[in-house]
Amino acid sequence: MSGKPKVVVFCCNWSVYPGLQLSRMLDDGIDATVEPIVTMCSGRVSPELVVEAFSRGAWGVMVTGCPPEECDHDGNYSARRRMTLLRNTLEQLGISPERIAMDWFSAGESAELKSAVSEFTEQISQLGPMKSVQELA
Amino acid sequence: MSKPKVALYWCASCGGCEEAVVDLAEDLLEVVEAVDIVFWPVALDFKKKDVQAMKDGEIALTFINGAIRTGEQKEMVELLRRKSGLVIAFGSCAHLGGIPGLGNFYDRESAFERAYLTSPSTVNPEGVLPVTEADVDGFELTLPEFWNTVHTLDQVIDVDYYLPGCAPPADLLMEAITAVLTGNLPEKGAVLAPAKSLCDSCPRSDSKPLKISISKLKRPHEVEPDPEKCFLEEGLICLGVSTRSGCGERCINVNMPCRGCFGPMDGVLDAGAKAVSAIASILELEDEENATEEDILELLRPIADPAGLFYMYSLPSSLLRRSQ
Numbered sequence: 001m002s003g004k005p006k007v008v009v010f011c012c013n014w015s016v017y018p019g020l021q022l023s024r025m026l027d028d029g030i031d032a033t034v035e036p037i038v039t040m041c042s043g044r045v046s047p048e049l050v051v052e053a054f055s056r057g058a059w060g061v062m063v064t065g066c067p068p069e070e071c072d073h074d075g076n077y078s079a080r081r082r083m084t085l086l087r088n089t090l091e092q093l094g095i096s097p098e099r100i101a102m103d104w105f106s107a108g109e110s111a112e113l114k115s116a117v118s119e120f121t122e123q124i125s126q127l128g129p130m131k132s133v134q135e136l137a
Numbered sequence: 138m139s140k141p142k143v144a145l146y147w148c149a150s151c152g153g154c155e156e157a158v159v160d161l162a163e164d165l166l167e168v169v170e171a172v173d174i175v176f177w178p179v180a181l182d183f184k185k186k187d188v189q190a191m192k193d194g195e196i197a198l199t200f201i202n203g204a205i206r207t208g209e210q211k212e213m214v215e216l217l218r219r220k221s222g223l224v225i226a227f228g229s230c231a232h233l234g235g236i237p238g239l240g241n242f243y244d245r246e247s248a249f250e251r252a253y254l255t256s257p258s259t260v261n262p263e264g265v266l267p268v269t270e271a272d273v274d275g276f277e278l279t280l281p282e283f284w285n286t287v288h289t290l291d292q293v294i295d296v297d298y299y300l301p302g303c304a305p306p307a308d309l310l311m312e313a314i315t316a317v318l319t320g321n322l323p324e325k326g327a328v329l330a331p332a333k334s335l336c337d338s339c340p341r342s343d344s345k346p347l348k349i350s351i352s353k354l355k356r357p358h359e360v361e362p363d364p365e366k367c368f369l370e371e372g373l374i375c376l377g378v379s380t381r382s383g384c385g386e387r388c389i390n391v392n393m394p395c396r397g398c399f400g401p402m403d404g405v406l407d408a409g410a411k412a413v414s415a416i417a418s419i420l421e422l423e424d425e426e427n428a429t430e431e432d433i434l435e436l437l438r439p440i441a442d443p444a445g446l447f448y449m450y451s452l453p454s455s456l457l458r459r460s461q
Contacts, residue, residue, distance in 0.1 A: 046410070046411070046414045047407075047410040047411075047413045047414045047417075048405070048406055048407050048410040048411055048414060050410070051406075051407050051410045051455070051456045051457060052406060052407070052456055054456070054457065055456035055457055068425070068426040068427070069426055074425070077421075077422075077425045077428075078417070078418050080433060081417040081418070081420050081433055081436075081437075082413065082414055082417040082418065084417075084430065084433045084434065084437060085413050085416065085417040085437055085440070085443060086410065086413050086417075088434075088437060088440070088443045089409065089410075089413055089443040089444045089447055089448075090444070090457075092242065092442070092443065092444035092445070092460070093242070093444055093457060093459070093460040093461060094460040094461035095457075095461055130461065131461050133457065133458050133459075
């Protein structure tokens with residue numbers, strides 16, 4: 001195993017992120033690097049962004065959105081379908097579905113978010129880093 | 138004045154791209170009127186040594202088709218790169234990895250095991266596997282190295298332009314040759330095909346509803362599609378939404394949904410992930426609020442081989458390139 005787990009958390013600006021700002025840092029108390037990336041809706045988190053995170057060394061990616069009926073754009077449902085299909089797709093490439101988490105939080109649920117990130121980090125630290133893209137041959 | 142020199146070469150490919158050149162039909166006569174074809178192993182009897190004897194940059198334009206998987210292919214494309222002013226990656230395999238790129242689901246060891254040991258038609262009682270050097274009756278025989286991973290052309294050499302398609306259509310090939318002859322070339326690195334998606338030029342786009350939503354996916358063998366109707370509207374996955382136009386809608390016109398051979402539009406980093414995004418976005422469940430993970434999996438069940446479908450032509454060019 002090489003280095004600390006690296007986790008990217010895509011946070012919806014309208015639910016999770018205000019809560020995140022009020023909370024302590026997501027990686028406080030855990031031996032990992034957790035990078036939050038704010039989006040305007042979980043529906044903006046395209047599978048391409050998740051794959052790019054993996055290609056740049058993320059061990060796991062968590063996508064967070066508003067709970068059912070709380071997203072004004074139904075982007076949360078779209079994100080859930082996309083992440084499920086992406087998991088199915090990447091599993092065929094030997095990438096554990098456990099590396100992609102999709103969860104829903106309301107504004108103010110920062111303690112729940114922090115504990116979900118901590119649990120996710122624990123899970124992917126068992127999986128270790130992804131293999132890097134191989135050079136020629 | 139001597140005519141510009143043109144070379145054509147093939148690597149890991151099926152030969153369809155060579156057919157595409159022949160598909161120029163009478164136009165091929167115009168082409169050979171304007172250029173000298175100095176190397177084309179499938180059709181003309183020039184040898185590697187003839188290319189080696191040329192000056193660097195002496196060939197004006199080289200079309201290379203096929204993905205790259207062996208040491209020999211690497212050596213040949215590096216030689217042609219050195220001798221050529223311009224190199225065009227010709228066809229899906231050189232551009233994105235193509236069908237041979239599906240080999241990246243496996244590795245060298247498992248490919249050899251299947252091809253030389255376990256496939257039903259194989260008789261190999263001594264379990265002989267290819268090696269790069271062997272001594273046979275005092276003679277040293279060599280074979281090119283077979284790589285673990287299939288690569289796109291631009292992962293091996295510098296590429297000036299891309300002509301997509303499986304195989305590229307004759308009109309785009311002719312346009313590319315004309316652009317080179319007249320010096321009317323776009324910026325280096327451009328894909329020589331329209332920037333729009335296939336949906337934009339699809340003859341069925343008139344029947345496409347403003348908003349598509351699919352609540353039940355079907356597989357192509359389960360329905361006989363209406364030749365006038367948008368495939369997505371019928372619940373069939375068509376990758377025209379995330380695929381570049383320019384193919385001439387050849388598959389659509391024979392009632393077959395797009396499988397993405399023209400690759401993604403400009404700016405897309407990962408064609409497969411883009412297709413995952415596009416298709417997942419237009420699916421819907423009746424009771425989305427109360428849906429469980431199992432409901433979503435059930436909705437997605439008809440996509441039996443998602444990676445094989447979404448990365449059918451593009452796995453080596455994807456951000457992850459191969460299986461872990």
